Amino acid sequence: EVQLLESGGGLAQPGGSLRLSCAVSGFTFSSYIMTWVRQSPGKGLEWVSSITGGSSTSYYADSVKGRFTISRDNSENTLSLQMNSLRAEDTGIYYCARGFSNLFDSWGQGTLVTVSS
Amino acid sequence: QSALTQPASVSGSPGQSITISCTGTSTDIGSNSYVSWLQQHPGKAPKVIIYDDRSRPSGVSNRFSGSKSGNTASLTISGLQADDEADYYCSSYTRRNTRIFGGGTKVTVL
Numbered sequence: 001e002v003q004l005l006e007s008g009g010g011l012a013q014p015g016g017s018l019r020l021s022c023a024v025s026g027f028t029f030s031s032y033i034m035t036w037v038r039q040s041p042g043k044g045l046e047w048v049s050s051i052t053g054g055s056s057t058s059y060y061a062d063s064v065k066g067r068f069t070i071s072r073d074n075s076e077n078t079l080s081l082q083m084n085s086l087r088a089e090d091t092g093i094y095y096c097a098r099g100f101s102n103l104f105d106s107w108g109q110g111t112l113v114t115v116s117s
Numbered sequence: 118q119s120a121l122t123q124p125a126s127v128s129g130s131p132g133q134s135i136t137i138s139c140t141g142t143s144t145d146i147g148s149n150s151y152v153s154w155l156q157q158h159p160g161k162a163p164k165v166i167i168y169d170d171r172s173r174p175s176g177v178s179n180r181f182s183g184s185k186s187g188n189t190a191s192l193t194i195s196g197l198q199a200d201d202e203a204d205y206y207c208s209s210y211t212r213r214n215t216r217i218f219g220g221g222t223k224v225t226v227l
Contacts, residue, residue, distance in 0.1 A: 035216070044120070045155075045163070045206055047216040059214050095162060101210045104153045105168035 002026040002106045004096050009111030012086050016115070022079040022096030022108060030054070030074040033100040036081050037107070040092030049081065050100040059100070064090075086115045121145070121207050121219035128225040134195040137222045139207030140188060145217060147188035150210040154183055154192045157204045157221075167192060194224070202226045 008020040020036070036048040049070040050059045058070050069082040079096050093110040122140040129135040139152065146152060154167035165174055167183035170190065180195045190209070194201055207219040 037216075039163075044220055045208070045218040047208075047218070050216070061215065093162075099168070100216060101214075102151045102169050104151065104208065104210070104216070105165045105172075105174050107155075107163055107165060109162045 002098065004098065004106060004108035006094060006096050006108045006111040009094065009113045011114045011116065012083075013117050014087060014115055016086050017082070017084045018086065018113060020081040020083065020094055020096075020111060020113070024077050024079065024096075024098075027098070029072075029077040032098050032103065034072060034079045035097045035100050035104070036070060036079075037095045037097055038090075038092040038113075039095070039110075040089075043089075043092075046092075048094070051079070083113070086113075088115050091115045121209060121217055123205075123207060123219035123222045125220075126223045126225065128227055129194075129197045130227045131197055131199065133197050134193060135197060135224065137192045137194075137205055137207075137224070139190040139192070139209075139219050141190070141209055141217075142188055144213065145188075145209040145211040146185065146190050148212050150212070152183065152185060152190040153208045154181075154190075155206045155208065157206065159203075163206065197226055199226050 003025045005023045012018045035050040051070045067085045071080045095110045096108045098106040151169045155163040157163040166181045171183040182193045204221045206221045
């Protein structure tokens with residue numbers, strides 16, 4: 001069974017940092033592009049970032065480019081998202097998902113990020 | 118990139134079939150990019166019910182089916198049940214190596 005479990009969310013101040021993690025199981029992690037998506041009440045679902053199986057290529061939404069960094073550890077079956085220079089508009093639930101261009105077929109339960117002073 | 122366009126709401130009676138449309142452009146749905154459909158019940162995480170235009174993840178009912186023509190993708194729910202009442206989102210990969218989402222459709226079972 002495919003499982004994705006996010007962690008690391010919480011409260012951060014504007015300008016602060018948080019690191020999200022996603023532990024996966026039930027499939028060959030290194031064979032899949034992985035993705036982060038967020039959901040906020042005001043903006044709906046928004047794609048954030050994706051990374052290829054071997055970490056050779058990363059993709060970012062314009063809204064997070066230069067502030068967020070996606071990475072993965074295939075030996076630990078873990079996907080990460082380092083979020084710096086956080087803004088109020090980064091508030092939302094962050095989901096990790098399997099796939100990107102295709103096989104976009106499984107999501108985790110999400111972790112809540114709140115950016116507020 | 119603009120979001121995909123979905124109707125705000127669709128309703129149907131139990132046992133009926135309903136179809137939700139998702140309209141994009143030639144740079145996303147119309148460029149042979151794969152579409153996924155997600156179901157979200159209140160307070161829950163989204164769940165993929167269709168991926169790669171018409172494939173169903175393991176465990177998803179065959180009452181859900183996806184199709185695509187030109188710049189528009191569609192989700193059909195047949196034999197509508199009370200538990201199908203939820204929000205539904207479409208999502209497409211784009212030629213700019215991004216992924217975009219629709220604004221969501223609220224399905225009401227009358």
